[in-house]
Amino acid sequence: MERGEYDPTYIWQRPDWPVWRYDLRRLAGPLAEVSQLQGRLLGRLSDVGMVLRSEASLVTLTDDVVKTSAIEGEQLDVASVRSSVARRLGVDVGALAPVDRHVEGVVAMVLDATLDAHATLTAERLQAWHTALFPTGYSNLTRLRVGAWRDNATGSMQVVSGPMHRHKVHYEAPPAACLDVEMTRFLEWANADTGEPALIKAALAHLWFVTLHPFDDGNGRMARAVGDLFLTRADDSPQRFYSLSAEIQRRRSAYYDVLERTQKGSLEVDEWLTWFLATLRDAIAAAQVSLDGVLAKARFWRRWASTPMNPRQVKLVNRLLDGFEGKLTSGKWAAIAKSSTDTALRDINELIALGMLRRAEGGGRSTGYELAPVEPDQVAGTESVDRRTKPMAHPTRPIDR
Structure with missing residues (x-):
């Protein structure tokens, strides 16, 4: 399917491809809002010290690896992801969970994109990411052309949904x-000072790459x-x-919908940019909540750092x-x-006696337990985090082709 054979269906078929057009005046408000939120978050983090910044970054990167796979319907083991990220960052999180080659590959890609964001983006670098993502050379039972641009051996590259006999084509990528030529043009733009605001360039890079589907x-x-590589450049922080x-x-359906409309539209991409900035705004707001959790957990363990606890108690307190x-x-x-129920009750009663645990209100047929709050004046003014701390990173599809 070559351009010019019929009226364009996709943006890459348009004669002015890839000249992106957008109204910067309309986007000025969202850009300013996101930049302000970025500044507040980074400012808050600058006050908490290196240890807690590392803990917060570990939580974020673990979540990023887990969720970018979950978008495509793939559920990674959170403990394995966290262990892989922690080891690569040099963060001590105690015992490490086993890690398989697939998890290591996703982690390697995400960390290379963020920790080395200012390095030149090259074809070789992208192909190395692809090799890391598919260490066996297969996706399920399908043999892949790993570490190289796709060819048309199995036909054109399409994003489809539905059963084989009546699937719906959402998008068809440029011919192999x-x-x-297309990737050379993309990489030249990616590595050049092209004048766009940094957040706009991140959004365009995400859109351009997924449109080429290389x-x-x-x-x-x-x-x-x-996209994260360019966001890291925008933040000017490797963490x-x-x-x-x-x-x-969290808004996966809307993500696929706006991509489909954009890829079937003109090169005026205000809708995509507006959606991207709104999603980025909410991601930064969510990070504030996540940071609250990291700080609360650190405060809790500082308060109880000298209290003897058995491994069962440590495990369950961290779960809470x-x-x-x-x-x-x-x-x-x-x-x-x-453990036995008697042992569990003994563990619980010990923590209640210490004031660490309390009975939850509204008992019902069985008693529930919760952590007692830690007041700021109960905590010594130190940044150190007890190594019992295990930062939160929970997993919360469809086509990644």
Whole structure:
């Protein structure tokens, strides 16, 4: 399918491709709002010290890796992701969970995009990301052309949904024969000082890459990593404290819808940019809440740092600090700790006697337990975090091809 054979269906078929057009005056308000929120978040983080910044960055990067895969319907093990990120960042989180090659590959891509954001974006670098994403050379049972631009051996690259006999084509990417020229043009733009505001360039880079769809699979995750690279440049900080992928995952349907409309529209991309900036705004707001959790957890363990606890108690307290869903009963305690109910009750009563735990209100048929709040005046003024701390990173589709 070559351009010019019929009326353009997709933006890459238009004669003025890829001259992006947008109204910067309309976007000035959202840009200013996001920039202000970025400044507030980074300013707040500048006051908490290096240890807690590392903890907050660990939470964010773990969430980013988990959620960019969840957008494509792939659920990664959170503990494995966290262990991989922590090891690469040099953050001590105690015992590390086993990590498989696939998790390591996603983590390697995300961290390379953010920790080395100012390095030149090259074809070799993108192809290395792709190789890391698919260490076996397969996606499920499909053999991939790994670490190289796709070819048309199996037909044109389409994003589809629905059953095979009546699937719906949402988008068709440029022919493989165009990719050398198209990717060269994209990378020249990516590495040049092209004059766009930094956040606009991040949004355009994300859109441009996913429109080219240069690989057999993994294009969605890689587009988000490319976007994160430019967001990191915009922040001018190698540490990540908010996750755009996590916010995209929360509004996944809208993400695919706005991409489809944009890729079937003109090169006027105000709608995409407006959506991107609104999603980024909410991601930064969510990061403030996540930071509250990191600080509350650190405050809690500073308060109780010298209190002897057994491993079962440490494990369950951390589960509560991480946002335990539902009511924690003695039966659930026993199940999670792999202990008897009598042992669970003894653990619980010890913590109640210390004032660390309390009975929750509205008991019902079984008693629930919750952490007692820690007041600021109960905490010594030190930044150190007890290594029992285990930052929160919970997993919350469809086509990544």
